[in-house]
Amino acid sequence: MSILQELKTRFAAALEPLTDDVEPLLEMIRASADPKFGDFQANCAMPLGKKAGRPPRDVAADIVERLQLDDFCEPPEVAGPGFINLRLKDDWIAARLAAIAGDDRLGVAPTDKPRHVVVDFSSPNVAKPMHVGHLRSSVIGDAICRTLKFAGHRVTSDNHIGDWGTQFGMIIYGYRHFVNAEQYAADPVSELARLYRLVNQVSDYHSATAKLPTLQSDLEQHQQALANAEAAADPADKKAKKKLKSLRKAVASTEENITSAKKKISSVADDADLQALAAAHPDIARLARLETSKLHAGDADNQKLWDEFLPACLAALDQVYARLDVSFDLTLGESFYNPMLPGVVDSLKEKGLATDSEGATCVFVEGNDAPFIVQKSDGAYTYATTDLATIQYRADELQADEALYVVDARQSEHFNLLFQTAAMWGYDRMTFRHVSFGTVMGKGGKPFKTRSGSNIGLESLIDEAEQRARIVVDENDRERQALNDQQRSDVAKIVGTGGIKYADLHHNRDSDYVFDWDKMLAKSGDTATYMQYAYARICGIFAELNIDRTTFASDRATVLLTQPPERALALQLLQFDQAIDGVLAEYRPNQLTAWLFETAGKFSSFYAHPECSVKGATGELQQSRLVLCDVMARALKTGLSLLGIQTADVM
RNA sequence: GCGCCCGUAGCUCAGCUGGAUAGAGCAGCGGUCUUCUAAACCGCAGGUCGUUGGUUCGAAUCCAACCGGGCGUGCCA
Numbered sequence: 212m213s214i215l216q217e218l219k220t221r222f223a224a225a226l227e228p229l230t231d232d233v234e235p236l237l238e239m240i241r242a243s244a245d246p247k248f249g250d251f252q253a254n255c256a257m258p259l260g261k262k263a264g265r266p267p268r269d270v271a272a273d274i275v276e277r278l279q280l281d282d283f284c285e286p287p288e289v290a291g292p293g294f295i296n297l298r299l300k301d302d303w304i305a306a307r308l309a310a311i312a313g314d315d316r317l318g319v320a321p322t323d324k325p326r327h328v329v330v331d332f333s334s335p336n337v338a339k340p341m342h343v344g345h346l347r348s349s350v351i352g353d354a355i356c357r358t359l360k361f362a363g364h365r366v367t368s369d370n371h372i373g374d375w376g377t378q379f380g381m382i383i384y385g386y387r388h389f390v391n392a393e394q395y396a397a398d399p400v401s402e403l404a405r406l407y408r409l410v411n412q413v414s415d416y417h418s419a420t421a422k423l424p425t426l427q428s429d430l431e432q433h434q435q436a437l438a439n440a441e442a443a444a445d446p447a448d449k450k451a452k453k454k455l456k457s458l459r460k461a462v463a464s465t466e467e468n469i470t471s472a473k474k475k476i477s478s479v480a481d482d483a484d485l486q487a488l489a490a491a492h493p494d495i496a497r498l499a500r501l502e503t504s505k506l507h508a509g510d511a512d513n514q515k516l517w518d519e520f521l522p523a524c525l526a527a528l529d530q531v532y533a534r535l536d537v538s539f540d541l542t543l544g545e546s547f548y549n550p551m552l553p554g555v556v557d558s559l560k561e562k563g564l565a566t567d568s569e570g571a572t573c574v575f576v577e578g579n580d581a582p583f584i585v586q587k588s589d590g591a592y593t594y595a596t597t598d599l600a601t602i603q604y605r606a607d608e609l610q611a612d613e614a615l616y617v618v619d620a621r622q623s624e625h626f627n628l629l630f631q632t633a634a635m636w637g638y639d640r641m642t643f644r645h646v647s648f649g650t651v652m653g654k655g656g657k658p659f660k661t662r663s664g665s666n667i668g669l670e671s672l673i674d675e676a677e678q679r680a681r682i683v684v685d686e687n688d689r690e691r692q693a694l695n696d697q698q699r700s701d702v703a704k705i706v707g708t709g710g711i712k713y714a715d716l717h718h719n720r721d722s723d724y725v726f727d728w729d730k731m732l733a734k735s736g737d738t739a740t741y742m743q744y745a746y747a748r749i750c751g752i753f754a755e756l757n758i759d760r761t762t763f764a765s766d767r768a769t770v771l772l773t774q775p776p777e778r779a780l781a782l783q784l785l786q787f788d789q790a791i792d793g794v795l796a797e798y799r800p801n802q803l804t805a806w807l808f809e810t811a812g813k814f815s816s817f818y819a820h821p822e823c824s825v826k827g828a829t830g831e832l833q834q835s836r837l838v839l840c841d842v843m844a845r846a847l848k849t850g851l852s853l854l855g856i857q858t859a860d861v862m
Numbered sequence: 863g864c865g866c867c868c869g870u871a872g873c874u875c876a877g878c879u880g881g882a883u884a885g886a887g888c889a890g891c892g893g894u895c896u897u898c899u900a901a902a903c904c905g906c907a908g909g910u911c912g913u914u915g916g917u918u919c920g921a922a923u924c925c926a927a928c929c930g931g932g933c934g935u936g937c938c939a
Contacts, residue, residue, distance in 0.1 A: 244881085570937085730874070816904090821897090
């Protein structure tokens, strides 16, 4: 039983005579903010006193009198307005720690209320290279899956790939007109990616060329309006000020659009071959869309191409996932749900949820201006329809209790509409949750892009991480020479990808965060490297003493907490369950990174403390310290593994 | 216009179901390697928690208004 559970049980008994509803009061037991207030504190006397109209300190004294916890706590103290401060007995901590030695679960029991959770994450478009935007979804989603599983839930991870969208029409069009057969035979995926880029580039060229005059006149209009407004502006008028601001924004954004349009035009116009190609395919965008709709309509030729393209595209994705150590139970893309879409719309219509509006079939959700469009006026279905079909499948076929969507925060409105529509549609017993996350920013505070403004490829990101990590590994091992070339390269992989993942996970997922190479692989601070290093140092101790950690009989040892760093570390290690609970409460992996960092910090203090040497100790004390080290190593390895981060025995 | 998110130390961020003097990490300053990997440890310094009101014994946390930034907003996904 965990410390917090134990305390809650004891407090429940003591609080029962005082109130009908103890549950919220038990939530007010927590680890102390400051060691001088003990190890844990219970804040329940204040609200209770208020409710009963009694001085909180009296209530606290009442509670303390009823509390039965002298078997594992020092006598509780009442402090301040009515805080109850608790300090665990050293012997009890030592016994608990000895009890979890050798246990990868660190004494955390699986949940007694398992749920079946579908986690929908990563979801790239096939045939389009994955970029940094897919990183967060992949990394956060994977960490959530691993943590849910560890906690004892049934998890189905599902990669809802985009394999049926407009990009396929572009690829098909490109393949028909521009394919380089040799390249395609040698490396189909990169040739398809090239074709996609090419068709995209030419379409963009035409649409930019068409749009440019409008944009330029828009700009003139906006500039004129701005000039007029500036001339008439009354500095005291707030409304006018706001208007000025929005006009300036309009000018700036139009200017940006013009710049980007010009770039798109010149990228083709500056190249004679491209220019000729563009001239020969003036209607490329429409024709590419036509290929898409032919595919959707069941056109045999296009279906054949799709069948041919897809396996290669999936294999390419798998390569990236292998490098990231991310895996899925299911990869059910949009195409999988295609046959279900007409039925979805029919069912919505039957139930009176979907109605015709301006030619499109829409669900209107109260309190939302925007409609939820399930069928466009041209008859095509939308991702709203697919998402509803997906819910149907997950509820009816997979029998899931809960579905998580690890998707960019910008889609929150879509999910809001989706979930409400699903509930009205009858899927009200399943819980749905948009696990949203912010944008990855570059150092300038703008979305992380390459210098030319395109997205940064995920593969090149991993490449760079591993290269940078290798430099760090080489530097660190220069004097020790403990690693050969292969080992260094293995460590660099672990440190590099671990660094990327950790940098992402240690931020609150809601925030945008700034991507910073130097910080990510920094030798110190809150990084994966710091944790991985702590792990390697522990392995080093066992190696030095010629003890095989895998067979180390730590459960037979007694734990002695002779020094403050030992006690602090032991107590920290006993609170792993709180980190797990913290992650799963709102699906925030940063709760676990925080615990790991704190724990690793406590270990580093222990390790560096002159009175806590393991090698320097003998007999029972050395055995005890080895137990501490072993549990610490398990904590790091297990905790990092829940984040999808690996460890190395030697670094 | 409407909706969502954000504003905490020089920088990057935690903390947000209200709790004791607001925490880390970088960067800065000063210490610590003949002893388990110094990719480390110890210490110092650094903040009107955007502003103003409100609720409360108690507010970074809840509510309202405002200021500042980002994103989304009917047929792309």
